Amino acid sequence: MGRIVGLEGSFAVAEAVRMVNADVIAAYPITPQTHIVERLAEMVANGELDAEFICVESEHSAMSACVGASAAGARVFTCSAGQGLELMHEVLYIPSSMRLPVVAVAANRALSAPLSVWCDHSDAMSLRDIGWIQMFAENNQQAFDLTVCAYRMAEEVLFPAMVHIDGFYLSHVIEDMELPAEEDVRDFIPDYEHPFVLDPDKPVSMGCYAPPFIYPETKKAQEVDFEATKQKILKTWEEFGRIFGRYYSPVELYRMEDARIALLVMGSLSETAMLAVDEMRDAGEAVGLIRLRLWRPFPFAELRAAVKDIELLVVLDRAISFGMGGPVCSEVRSALYNLVERPPVIGFIGGLGGRDISVAEFRYMIKRARERVNAGEEREDKPELIGIRE
Amino acid sequence: MSEEILFIPREVTTEENFAPGHRACIGCGEALAVRLVCKALGKNVIIVTATGCIEIISSLLPQTSWRVPWIHTLFENVAAVVSGIESAYKARIRKGKIPSKGVKFVGFAGDGGTSDIGIQALSGAMERGHDFLYVCFDNEAYMNTGIQRSSATPYGAWTTTAPVGEKRPLGQMTWKKNMPEIAVAHRIPYVATACPSYPFDLMDKVRRGLDMAGPAYIHVFSPCPTGWRCRPDISVELGRLAVETGIFPLYEVVNGEYHLSIDLPELRPVREYFKHQGRFRHLSDDVIEEIQARVEADYKRLREKAGLE
Ligand SMILES: Cc1ncc(C[n+]2csc(CCOP(=O)(O)OP(=O)(O)O)c2C)c(N)n1
Ligand code: SF4
Ligand SMILES: [Mg+2]
Numbered sequence: 296m297g298r299i300v301g302l303e304g305s306f307a308v309a310e311a312v313r314m315v316n317a318d319v320i321a322a323y324p325i326t327p328q329t330h331i332v333e334r335l336a337e338m339v340a341n342g343e344l345d346a347e348f349i350c351v352e353s354e355h356s357a358m359s360a361c362v363g364a365s366a367a368g369a370r371v372f373t374c375s376a377g378q379g380l381e382l383m384h385e386v387l388y389i390p391s392s393m394r395l396p397v398v399a400v401a402a403n404r405a406l407s408a409p410l411s412v413w414c415d416h417s418d419a420m421s422l423r424d425i426g427w428i429q430m431f432a433e434n435n436q437q438a439f440d441l442t443v444c445a446y447r448m449a450e451e452v453l454f455p456a457m458v459h460i461d462g463f464y465l466s467h468v469i470e471d472m473e474l475p476a477e478e479d480v481r482d483f484i485p486d487y488e489h490p491f492v493l494d495p496d497k498p499v500s501m502g503c504y505a506p507p508f509i510y511p512e513t514k515k516a517q518e519v520d521f522e523a524t525k526q527k528i529l530k531t532w533e534e535f536g537r538i539f540g541r542y543y544s545p546v547e548l549y550r551m552e553d554a555r556i557a558l559l560v561m562g563s564l565s566e567t568a569m570l571a572v573d574e575m576r577d578a579g580e581a582v583g584l585i586r587l588r589l590w591r592p593f594p595f596a597e598l599r600a601a602v603k604d605i606e607l608l609v610v611l612d613r614a615i616s617f618g619m620g621g622p623v624c625s626e627v628r629s630a631l632y633n634l635v636e637r638p639p640v641i642g643f644i645g646g647l648g649g650r651d652i653s654v655a656e657f658r659y660m661i662k663r664a665r666e667r668v669n670a671g672e673e674r675e676d677k678p679e680l681i682g683i684r685e
Numbered sequence: 686m687s688e689e690i691l692f693i694p695r696e697v698t699t700e701e702n703f704a705p706g707h708r709a710c711i712g713c714g715e716a717l718a719v720r721l722v723c724k725a726l727g728k729n730v731i732i733v734t735a736t737g738c739i740e741i742i743s744s745l746l747p748q749t750s751w752r753v754p755w756i757h758t759l760f761e762n763v764a765a766v767v768s769g770i771e772s773a774y775k776a777r778i779r780k781g782k783i784p785s786k787g788v789k790f791v792g793f794a795g796d797g798g799t800s801d802i803g804i805q806a807l808s809g810a811m812e813r814g815h816d817f818l819y820v821c822f823d824n825e826a827y828m829n830t831g832i833q834r835s836s837a838t839p840y841g842a843w844t845t846t847a848p849v850g851e852k853r854p855l856g857q858m859t860w861k862k863n864m865p866e867i868a869v870a871h872r873i874p875y876v877a878t879a880c881p882s883y884p885f886d887l888m889d890k891v892r893r894g895l896d897m898a899g900p901a902y903i904h905v906f907s908p909c910p911t912g913w914r915c916r917p918d919i920s921v922e923l924g925r926l927a928v929e930t931g932i933f934p935l936y937e938v939v940n941g942e943y944h945l946s947i948d949l950p951e952l953r954p955v956r957e958y959f960k961h962q963g964r965f966r967h968l969s970d971d972v973i974e975e976i977q978a979r980v981e982a983d984y985k986r987l988r989e990k991a992g993l994e
Contacts, residue, residue: 318773318776318777318780319769319772319773319776321768321769345776345779345780347772347773347775347776349768349769349772349813350813351765351768351809352805352806352808352812353805353806353809355761355762355765355806356762356768356806356809357765359758359759359762359765359766359768359769360765360766360768360769360772361769362758362766362769363733363756363765363766363767363768363769363770363773364769364770365769365773366756366766366769366770367731367769367770367773367774368773368777368782368783369769369772369773369776369777371769371773385759386758386759386762389758389759393758486782493731493754493756493770494731494754494788495728495729495730495731495753495754495786496786497754498751498752498753498754498755499754499755500744500751500754500755500756501755501756502744502756502757502758503744503745503746503747503757504740504744504745504746504757505745505746506745509747
């Protein structure tokens with residue numbers, strides 16, 4: 296049986312890595328991810344987890360070591376944030392193209408300059424095309440659950456998986472959560488054997504060189520298989536729900552029944568957004584919330600179904616694509632564009648570099664979005680940056 | 686230790702773990718060196734290779750030259766990938782997931798992948814003490830991308846990014862980075878220099894490095910006719926000349942102790958080595974004198990370290 300504990304988000308992630316019995320951990324410290332590495336180092340030192348802990352000299356080497364270890368058949372883990380993910384960037388494309396089920400947690404952080412250790416999604420948005428399964432958690436329970444699920448998904452489909460947890464908001468906050476029994480997690484994440492490992496008994500060549508006559512075929516194969524991960528992702532969540540009693544899906548709805556307006560957010564902000572929706576519902580406004588749980592592969596069908604009956608969609612981005620707007624908003628718009636009937640999508644950008652977003656600000660976004668619709672500006676592209684002191 | 690002879694002609698395997706049919710240029714000293722190293726490594730190894738000539742000539746999809754498990758990912762991360770593989774084996778053997786088969790872990794990279802862009806990952810892996818052998822194949826420039834200078838390019842040599850021009854008549858204006866000494870500074874148990882012109886010495890060193898517990902580093906001088914602007918049939922001779930002039934001395938450092946593999950009573954003039962190579966054609970007598978003096982001083986210092994002066 297599980298037990299209720301108060302755990303910091305970082306420790307929840309470390310618990311998940313311990314329970315899945317990872318073999319190799321390679322990580323480099325960066326705020327706000329440090330507590331995850333520290334806790335794992337402690338677990339290995341205390342014998343709570345039998346793993347090799349490689350204290351690498353950089354994030355580039357952290358991901359490279361994970362790639363090597365995974366290619367040799369090990370269950371691996373790394374975690375990083377902000378600048379660390381940027382330094383790791385080049386290597387992130389390798390496990391997805393070489394079909395290695397590396398699992399990583401990103402404690403999302405703003406990017407320099409100016410230096411900021413606080414949360415936003417700029418780092419996550421620079422990773423959109425790396426070919427990993429990517430999910431966003433909104434509380435510590437989910438940080439734990441999704442990390443466990445990431446192993447199951449990655450090892451079944453042989454693609455890497457990344458769980459995004461908001462830096463500080465989750466990584467450093469202690470919350471009540473249920474820690475399942477270790478045997479149940481071990482049953483859910485059984486030992487796995489990669490079909491092709493680096494082994495002198497069965498020599499294979501990995502990471503060969505591909506000229507134009509063959510490179511595109513490798514990418515087509517990757518894309519076809521990556522699209523197909525969706526079914527396994529759904530199956531994993533369904534089975535996880537049956538065993539552990541918590542159900543996840545690619546797009547999760549909150550009070551969307553007969554909603555006319557929907558807010559869409561990712562990550563820990565959805566907890567505040569739910570409070571805002573409750574308040575607005577209490578005031579008789581038909582507002583609901585869409586939480587984008589699965590970021591890659593992008594859940595087109597689920598998103599389209601979610602906005603089918605609404606009149607207005609308000610998207611809050613926690614990152615800027617300079618000269619373009621909010622990255623999530625632009626992806627959501629493109630996902631809806633081919634629908635014959637679709638709601639206008641109004642974008643806001645906020646919460647950069649750890650700036651809080653309050654319930655009042657969510658209410659403000661809804662109010663402003665309505666005003667823009669009334670002023671006939673509902674199809675305008677430009678997002679408003681909220682909470683800025685002019 | 687260094688006296689012990691491990692390989693003699695008749696006992697060297699005829700098996701080629703680095704298969705023929707690869708795409709190296711005619712007379713490639715690097716390909717020859719890889720072939721000899723692979724003979725000494727045997728079958729029970731996993732090889733990680735950096736981006737560079739070795740990878741490009743050997744792994745054009747859907748073919749491969751590697752008869753042992755082999756992986757390439759990027760240019761600068763060989764030592765980190767090896768660290769991961771070694772750790773995976775360690776953990777999985779300890780946890781009873783796989784049997785212990787005495788597999789060895791080896792990294793291959795060029796001089797660029799080692800002394801420039803990959804030096805951080807290599808330094809980290811040596812410092813952490815992983816049990817692996819790292820072989821740097823030094824052809825003294827970024828050859829794969831078209832003969833650009835590296836920090837291992839010798840003083841005065843022409844390359845495409847250190848060209849010879851009216852305002853800069855010298856070519857490379859810096860002295861070759863001493864990578865073996867950097868490895869020695871990590872106080873790893875085994876460091877050696879080698880050259881395929883001395884095949885048995887090279888193979889002996891590979892075997893010793895492989896058998897040593899902890900990190901081992903071998904720096905292999907690898908003549909490159911394409912990049913050095915010389916005839917393709919003199920690669921082996923050039924390797925000998927580099928050794929006999931003292932430009933590339935052969936030595937081992939075993940647990941901090943220096944041994945010269947060949948001690949030369951008299952060094953041949955560097956000019957004899959330079960004259961075959963287009964990359965040194967522009968050097969003035971003054972510059973050649975300057976290099977001669979430096980080579981002699983360096984050689985003397987090395988002999989001192991080996992307790993011979
Ligand atoms: C991050 C990165 N930067 C640059 C390159 C381009 N590149 C590939 S191989 C190479 C040079 C290789 O030189 P070296 O390591 O000396 O090996 P060689 O080809 O000479 O054997 C360069 C610059 C790359 N692949 N990756
Ligand atoms: S460029 Fe030089 S090192 Fe590269 S394959 Fe040709 S001869 Fe060998
Ligand atoms: Mg080179």
